[in-house]
Amino acid sequence: MTYVTLNINIREDNSMQKQKLPAQYAPALAEYALDWLDLSAAMLLRFERCEWMMHAEQEIPYLYILLSGKAKVCMSDESGRNLLLCYYISEGIMGDVELMMCRKEAISSVQAVTPVVCIALPLQVYASAILAHLPFVLRVAKGLSVKLHTSVSSTTAIILRPFEARLSEYLLLSAQNGVFSERLIDVAEQLGVSYRHLLRSLKAFGEEGLLKKHSDGYHIINETKLREKAAG
Template sequence: MMHQLKNTTLIQQLATTSQFNHQFSTNLATKADLVLISAGDQVVTQGKAADTLWYLARGRTKLTTTLANGKIALIDFFTTPCFIGEMEFIDHQPTYTFTVTALSDCWCFRLPVAPYRQRLLQDSHFLQQLCQYFVHKNYRNIQTATRNQSFPLVQRLAAFILLTAHNDQYTEKNTQVAEYLGVSYRHLLYVFSQLVKDGSLTRTHPGYHIINHQYLRSLAYDVQHS
């Protein structure tokens, strides 16, 4: 669910700690709503009107796309702070190109596009911030591709579980994860079974419950710090 928050102190605090105020030449925090999006709910939906520029101030999200054959592909993950819907804003797309789903409870600033489009497109500081964000996103994608070639699956899967789990519960779909990590479905299930056998995870429905955080963190350390 999505709830608009009216707590002025919280709004000011998140606008400062997430650096939302620093993204623009003028203070647009007073023009944006702060909303809380529950884990599992969608921030933006592919094909829906791209009428809002979002800014993730707290929480974790994942990016997916629905292909022409109905298959859902896992593409990327976003953590704070970051924009959501910035590509559609810059390219003036009428609808969102991808779906962004909250992995945890997310606090987002919501700025309507129509009243501020021209103002933002003339804001050199905002455009510079977006350019830096695009560069960092591209660099992160390169890192992800490099990790898929450089680290064993058990290490990459441990990092993936820690990133996507909510309240110690992991529920991602194996077919999507196998494609994202660049491995076979069978290989992925084998590594999951090994993590269950060594006591790191226990099988639940759906997904897995984390039992041994310390061991998963030790496996994931090199991946997370590469």
């Protein structure tokens, strides 16, 4: 097998909080068979809610290992519209697909839904070493198989599940302390419907007693019924 050194120009997000990786976070790398690494170049990154962590077709400076938080993954079509693919919840690797493909640019865009904390391994420093470490590669392969299954399930759901069920699930996943306040134009785009269709559905949910609109967003009034609708 030939291992390729990735030459990547690291670009920083000005709003991202970055610090040297504190020692107490190092044990988290053992799950990915990376506890042997020299972590002198490793970072701890913090992203705020709604902050973009990766942009499709832009270079990826790090391999990200999520420690906490929730982020949504979107794929853009040829017109530039985003479609919601799946959710990562407090765990997993981001950038693993691109790493295994020796690809510099992100395939998809990733946005923090809640504050996100992750370990960041600069690819310029670590890519060649971790690609040559078989236990890590096997761990990534296992993770990619799970992602493939999730992606297939998500695609099937988009095709077969009623929009109201998908919207209900999205509301439950995205709400913070029972309040859904995402930008509706973006939500419609990511769920693959028109803005008017989304507004009609939210209005219907309100009439059913599931939601109530306030100045800070839509408050979930009946979570139990919303979960029942999501399951349908």
